[in-house]
Amino acid sequence: MISREIIQKLKETYPVGTRVKLNQMEDDQAPPAGTLGTVYGVDAIGSILVKWDNGSMLNVIFRVDRIEIYRAKVEI
Numbered sequence: 001m002i003s004r005e006i007i008q009k010l011k012e013t014y015p016v017g018t019r020v021k022l023n024q025m026e027d028d029q030a031p032p033a034g035t036l037g038t039v040y041g042v043d044a045i046g047s048i049l050v051k052w053d054n055g056s057m058l059n060v061i062f063r064v065d066r067i068e069i070y071r072a073k074v075e076i
Contacts, residue, residue: 002046002062010062011042014069020050023066031056036070 014020018039022031031037037052047059048067060067 006062007042007044007046010046010048014039014042014048016040019070019072020048020060020067021070022052022060023068025058025060025065027058027065029056030058030065 016039020037020039022033022035022037024033025031031052031054035052035054035056037050037056039048039050041049043049043059046062048062049057049059050067051057
């Protein structure tokens with residue numbers, strides 16, 4: 001079981017609206033690595049809820065799947 005403190009930290013790290021990039025997901029239906037998505041929440045068991053740009057809604061499982069915060073490169 002994941003502690004409340006870890007769930008709170010996940011909510012702080014991945015607030016609603018955060019853009020993420022998938023690095024690895026342990027699921028046969030997983031979007032391909034590199035797929036971008038938008039966080040829409042963190043649930044009570046610590047899964048990060050993501051709406052992937054390809055239409056998938058698979059959750060990111062803490063300590064199993066890997067994502068990173070995506071920041072678009074902007075030229076000035």
